[in-house]
Amino acid sequence: MATVAQPEQRENPLVEGLERLPVHPTTLAIFGATGDLSKRKLLPAIYNLAHEGALPERFNLIGISRGEQSDEEFQQLARESIEQFSRRPPDDQVLSSLVGRMRYVTGSFDQPDMYDRLGQALTELDEDADIAFNRLFYLSTAPSFFPVIAKMLGERELHRREGSEVRMIVEKPFGTDLESALALNRELLSVFDERQIFRIDHYLGKETVQNMLVLRFANEIFEPLWNRSYVDSVQITAAEDIGIGTRAGYYDQSGALRDLIQNHMLQLLMLLTMEPPVSFDANPVRDEKVKVLRAIRPPTPEEVPSMAVRAQYGPGKAGGEEVHGYLDEEGVPDDSTTETYAAVRLKISNWRWAGVPFYLRTGKRLARKNTEIAVRLKPVPHLAFQQQGSLGVEPNQLVLMVQPNEGVSLSLVTKIPGARMAVRPVNMEFQYGTSFLSQSPEAYERLILDTMRGEATLFARNDEVEAAWAICDPILQAWSQMPGPLPQYPAGSAGPKEADDLLEGDDRWRPL
């Protein structure tokens, strides 16, 4: 049988040993460039990449929004946003060079002629540099525009380009339920290929979240314990001490389950419980993650009340000040049944995790800001030396702290110095920041750079998003059938007492 010789792809011998690998020249187009996310996160992230010399050697940015303004006005807005929100004081020369590469295109996202102007701007940048820039479209808009923008990009042939890569970043929320997520995936995938779509979840860009994989798969000490034989229960907490602020319009349509559990917290659960991937390339990792979600049986409507709890914050105190309850917040309907607190108990029906309860809880206006994962091990089977005077023997707990503290804490039982064999738990702590010599980059810096490189490991795949909705959707549907009002918890508290009903056996919620 004859074989056809393939032209050999030459390696670049100069990249060996470099920490920062080259990135192809790129034009980044941000839809919603004058919005809050862009000003607070995206533009500062781009600046910090520029400051560190991490952007491609040729880079352009096009801001797209409805408001009429000139290139110069947009550049000024970008400069001010970066000066206000960058994690480091900007270097004036780098900042000036960066904003000098920014252009602005005005128009509604459903307006065909806006895409003509965008296409023209992209082409001009290519022609000026005599380079086929990669193109990256960042959809930082209201979710209702995601399919519209994808469709219009397709109709104007901006979704592909000979000789370069075209990619798209889609912000959350990715759908509001399973049906809408399926529809959105269908619409995006009718224009773009899956490999072109990067569904961003900024939790995955956090160093501490990525470190979970390293902690699990690069330390022999944990893996033998990481299963139903040794793990008693797991609690994943994402508590916020603030209320909804000025986001009533968004939040009242969303609620805690959609806002955090369906995406960020299920991502944490997947990373915590997935099997070791064969490599850390995008698809092997995402294959293992999605298997976790598929091993969680979605609840029936009858099961929902016993595995999920929702509540709203009532009036209370935060930081010593009286604060409103949710229903008194500006813009919230008096009869709203949107939950500001949600807790669920999930079971992963596979060989490794069968029978272990996974408790996920999130809420606003709780006692403190804290995101963590607590893995509680089973107690020792017999304690020979328990004596009066001990504080008692607690099972070991491994706590992965995500924010605001970043690190790992392992509780151990130790002897209290003295003549008696009295014991008490102590914490052995590792604080992420104290053990490394450099400041962590912002999540968006890492994720935007990964997208420019086409590296999708830290982004959600379509089947992952759909599987996450398949778990949450029955809960939302059941809740929608239940009449209000919702249980209330005082602002500044640890949450509603109803959440205790989810706990199995002797389990209890960890203090926030």
Next chain:
Amino acid sequence: MTGLETPGVWSAEGTSPGAIEAALRQLLEQQYQESEAYVPARVLNLIAIVDREWRGEIVNRLERLGRFHPSRTIVCALEPRRDRLDAWATMTTHHGSSPGSLAVCEERVEIEMGQRHIDGLDTIVDPLIVHDLATVVWSPHGHDDAVDALVDLADVFLIDSVEAPAPEAAIARAEQLLQTGYVVDLAWLRSTPWRERIAATFDPPGWRPSLERIEEVVVRHHPESALSALLLVGWMASRLRWEPGAMLQQNGSMLARARTRKHEVKLRLEPEARQSVPGLAGITLATSAGVSLSLDRGPGGLAAKRRLRDGRESNYVVLGASRGETGILGEGIRQALLRDPTYGPALSAASAMLGSA
């Protein structure tokens, strides 16, 4: 005389390593009493060997490192005629301004010592280092004999080759240290952005064949940073499998030729008198296909000029802020945790060009 002077500070005259080590333990307990949240996670030991006379300057440089500060620093301040050990120690944690921000534990010991202590320097330092952590030795004022005394303790040697009196001596010393540990060379780190950009230029598949057609490399450098230029050319030679010949001096420049499988490459290192900071000033690469690329220091990054065979030119700035000399030192300490397999071969190629291989 010995004792805790103020919270977090200990000092003693005529002391011993055992007493210093005990004081560090005492300081740790004191930290715990002040803050339950104190977490003594540690990264590396840095042993700095300095002239007593210039210790202040070095300590200032270390203090400006901020987050890049090693967790335990042992400054050995040498004063030739001193015959006893005087020491002081501090232990502090720098908390960030916002909840959850990073906090770095910093422990610093300064020991004043004399020439007579150098032979047994390892027995003074050994009790003070945190074992199982990387130990980095930095000797910015020379004192090779003191560094040699610590060879068995050191995992990493932090050097700055451009500080040596002559490139030949610098390369020979770096090669010697590489035999016993890992070397982080600040002269090499100053070339990192340049190496990244050269690699990026030739990274698109369409450009990679041009690597085999490079026929001329001109590197412009600070007059006292010829070694940085030499390392950059050595890097290209080692990565692209050129066989470099010996360098010759000509009108202040250094010239050499390197052989590839198919042709010769002209190499030229030119001092740039207008450059005020150490390191590289620019590089120009030309290929036999008539393409050239220049990178030069400029405001906001590197000013790039690319000329194609048909004469078309494009000019642009490759964005990036200067790290400054403090940033370079911090990067050097960070690099002590990493490994760059390309430095050794680049050094060997540079050595060959100086005729010292």
